[in-house]
Amino acid sequence: MSNNHFHVSDLGEKKLIKRIINKLDNYESSTGKKFFKHNIGDDAALININNWKNTKNAKRTLNNKDNDERYLVASSDLLIQSKHFPKQMSYFQMGQKAITVNVSDLAAMGSNPIGILISLAVPTDLKLTYFDEIIDGILDICYKYKIPLIGGDTNEADEIIISGTALGIVDTNNTLKKSGFSNGDYIAVTGEIGLASLGFEILKEENYKIIKNELKKGKIDQKIVDLAIEKALNPTAKINEGKILGKFASSATDITDGLNSELHELHESNNQTNKLDNLGLRIYENKLAKMPNFNGIVIISKILNKNPLDIILNIGEDFEILFTSNMDKNKIKNYYKEKYSNKNFDFYIIGDINETNNVEIEYLNGKIEKLTLKGYEHFNRKIND
Template sequence: MTLKVSDIGEKELISYILSKSKDIVPDDTAITELNDTNLISTCDMLIESKHFPKGMSYFQMGFKAVTVNVSDLAAMGSEPLGFLLAIALPKDLEVDNFRQIINGVVEACSFYNIPLIGGDTNEADEIIISGTALGLCDAPLMKDTANEGDLICLTGDIGLAALGFNLEGENVYTEHALRPLAPINEGKAINNAGATSATDITDGLASELYEMKPDSLGFMIYEEKLEISDEYKKICSDLGLNYLDLALHVGEDFELVFTISKDNDLDINYSVIGEVNSTDKIEITLIDGEVREIEKRGYNHYVS
């Protein structure tokens, strides 16, 4: 039987690529020494049929293409430097729709204070947008460098976009699904405050925690501290959805999950959801006090 990429999934493909290059940093971005600082670079590809939910406008497609890349810069605590846009379009796409995509890109670049500095165009059967974001950072935040006793924190609510993908109309959930925002300023603030590790939540909190877990250490988070609203739980119940599954395993939040010492002077809005311990497990304490090990599962390309 011939092994296909769908049999192994995105993580295994990335592992193979990493094994072939000693120069790749296995983190949210590449890190290249440049004079007395570091060049931070990242690229993300969005495909119309996979990454743009129903109801997303062409403007919002362009805006999201910038957001997903800036989100990686935020995870490193980087200052934005420039954005490159590669876009492939169907021949029959209306010019006005193309202009709306570009308007979304330009608006997002202005919002994040990251100039559009170049790119490429090509033809495809559907819209494909690949962005490359560049930044500068003296001491980038890494994923797996937490210390025992650190707090586990979030820059914002999780699960809103995941629920929004299942809803229609204008509400806080569809707003997060259709126009996610990257916390670039928060990323710089947590870096300056001495955070010990960070990553952005794209594939779900659970998946990101497993990416962040240092060898021999563990994470305990608390359902109560996730502050999932009664409204959220009711909507999920009405739709036949598990609210914790949406919050932990779907992703597209683009918030930062980070660790920081209990003694810190971080001056932004953030929530503490748990702590780093020595259990070598990733667990959650539920509202009723039950402790469960969190399943290692999140969004994964190629695997349905």
């Protein structure tokens, strides 16, 4: 596609990234060197750090165990005020979210955070107190995730732009990738999905009025409205869950772009890695319906003239981890409990791996349909996706 009349919007996010990866391929074949491609991978870049030290002799001398080998994990995400921060989001929350989106990618790789760099651009006429609030939000959540702020820069811009790069470290054996699942594995998510995207809908000015009205009439539950808004404005990265899943999951990714899109990511990634198998992914509406707030999401979506499954499947922003595994659920939960002083890890099994080579959903009425990629496009993709 070299036609001069095309614009980036004609391709959309995924094709733009594919275009970049193709260019990397071309560079490699023209130079005859595997220079770029070997590092382009998953939710985050993986860099083999085992050769950084002069350990050639060490390896011969020592009885090295496999789990001595580690990767450096690196992931970048850029947020722009007008695109990623709803008007109701406080400056403190903007700072928090910029860290969370980056840490979430580390979580999806099963890695331990080691540091984050933030490039912060703000308008020159931004009030100093707001600047302070952004920084306070950044530091507050960095401390929560135990990820030190190690660098960055400041810039002036017409609106607030926060770009982050999170660095982590992970044992080679515990690295979560998008490929690797087997027939019969279950598909699960680390938390309820759909709430954050519902929250963004509720926060839209025209919708907020409708919701307030319905609340007055007692037709919807204040609790779920509050929860949805909370999830939209205060997302949390599942860093501890990711670390545990590194030991138990067969594949994983974080759900920033919607469950549907990420199911396709897993499918495509697995297809590329294991070209001969016919593995497919099926999710079940009746399993989604067991999530505690499913009915609430359905009711409010309908009030807002939205398809509830579209809210749940196609929007994202939940920052939960989608993963596959064949390990007993209680075993994982107990391991988590032991490791994190009796805290609960309530994940939801929503589907399974089959041999249809499709990404599909079974509706409540038993009908099975292929899930196609549609709806809301973030136009925010990672080269590593």
